[in-house]
Amino acid sequence: MPDGRRDADGRVLLGHGSGGRLYRDLVHDVFLRHFDNPVLARLDDAAALAASGRVALTTDAHVVQPLVFAGGDIGRLAVAGTVNDLATAAARPLGLAAAFVIEEGFELARLDEVCASMAATAAEAPVAIVTGDTKVVQRGAADGLFITTTGLGEIVVDHEVSPAAVAPGDVLLISGTLGDHALAVLAARGDFNLSLDVRSDCAPLWRLVEAALAAGGAGVHFMRDPTRGGLATVLAELADQAGLGVEVDEEALPVSPAVRSACELLGYDPLALANEGKMLFAVAPDAADAVLEALRGRPEGARAACIGTVVEGHRGRVALRTAFGTRRVVDMPVGELLPRIC
């Protein structure tokens, strides 16, 4: 960015959050440069978009620590997380809003990198960042950078995609391996002295979901991305909200060798670990093969697997069939294993 537009140290000042001239400079030099599109460029207080029919709205605050980890950063996460929440509603992203809370003294060069990552991820989704806001707080009043992204999407199906649409016999598909994001962030924290060969799966999944819907049509009954709380939480929510039972094969769960051995060493359950580029699908039995094939046809779904079924019995509960032929009940994690994972 032009030298005259930043302070001598290249750091964010309180004045960058003022709404005055420094603020306009930040908007032009960083945000508009990376997120360039005609809607944002108008710099109106609200972005005008065309929409018709049913739309979806979703928001997520991102407070991940550290800001950069193998396979991603807070910028990629902020875009992917919101696109994926729209995707769970079968909603094609129409536009994203991004709100930044920045600690005074944060390096402008790091903000620039985060915005470049957001722009690249948005292009991949694809979606444009059409409006935003920035607030700067004093040193010590925030931890570097928080980003809240909100997504507006257009729902592209006529059928209900929700726990209420799930029926006994539905097949459960997961789009890939479990736990990669959580372990990549933990490794980046340096909390344990393992050199883990794990990269976050953080990725926008609208293209994957679009392919699944094209293959499965109204047979796609439910989608949810297993982020905080992991697949265990999403399965427990599904069983609870659908009022049905869920049965999962432990051996069918895709887990990478590196994640599996790290979990064994550290005592983590891959089912409870956060993912940022995975989607769980509940699909009618006659559509399951086609959807699985469609998922595997996309790079982000190459390791998709059928992991279980929805059943009439043990309503509201999730049962895991272990490799030893026993069963255990999977419950939602209660507290916080891994804070600030997203």
Added chain:
Amino acid sequence: MPDGRRDADGRVLLGHGSGGRLYRDLVHDVFLRHFDNPVLARLDDAAALAASGRVALTTDAHVVQPLVFAGGDIGRLAVAGTVNDLATAAARPLGLAAAFVIEEGFELARLDEVCASMAATAAEAPVAIVTGDTKVVQRGAADGLFITTTGLGEIVVDHEVSPAAVAPGDVLLISGTLGDHALAVLAARGDFNLSLDVRSDCAPLWRLVEAALAAGGAGVHFMRDPTRGGLATVLAELADQAGLGVEVDEEALPVSPAVRSACELLGYDPLALANEGKMLFAVAPDAADAVLEALRGRPEGARAACIGTVVEGHRGRVALRTAFGTRRVVDMPVGELLPRIC
């Protein structure tokens, strides 16, 4: 909230941000209780809404300090700020998304009060809070509570409402007194030992804007709420973006006696102070009287005034005609006088 659902001290724990069971409890006991509506109650990752035609999307992070001040609090601010940004686009609010970043140890009772305030302000707007997110960070990693609200609205007019629609001769109307919000927040900080009789103007303005549009129709050319940076910034933006001159009468600016004397004592310019319940309108001359009357017919517009005009000359600049008959150029404030005012 039920005693068993909070920890012994009634404080937010890291686990409340986990996505697991404590998170669900917080959602049910606080957010759903206050924001109750059928869309939110589904607890889907994305809220489904009906929209048609042109919609508006806007986002604002709120980091005001202190959280409570005369006339409002962070909850009222978070709802009003976003509703007002939608209103600038002539957009009727369809739904709000709210994302909370909470510091570990924050009192649940205070969170409860903030949510009650958000719910009351949303009812006043009127709009529903249809989706949300909560993250909890460790003690010291945030300053109590930040709230990012994003609004989706339906644009109710066919004509362009933007600086490009503004023409020479347009009349500038402000919906009420200047500077009340900024001074109320400063007073609440106790930074100066004045007992100021000032209350924040913080209020949702959709009803006011709706009345102005009903009265002025396509004669309403431009609306913007003078928040951070104050009216000086909004006028400078208007002159810049419209490529026209702006002339304002200093004597016509509505300023309450308390704000005026505080500004004289403290050396602040009411033009540069933030407002949270005011709207600037640029209106065609033949619609100005009707719009002014409509504004004054609403309680939040009782002190509306005609403050100046848009002119052909001195393009891109704002001139203030002082009480002494002289003129001075009004510029956008450069740095930050008052951090964390919203």
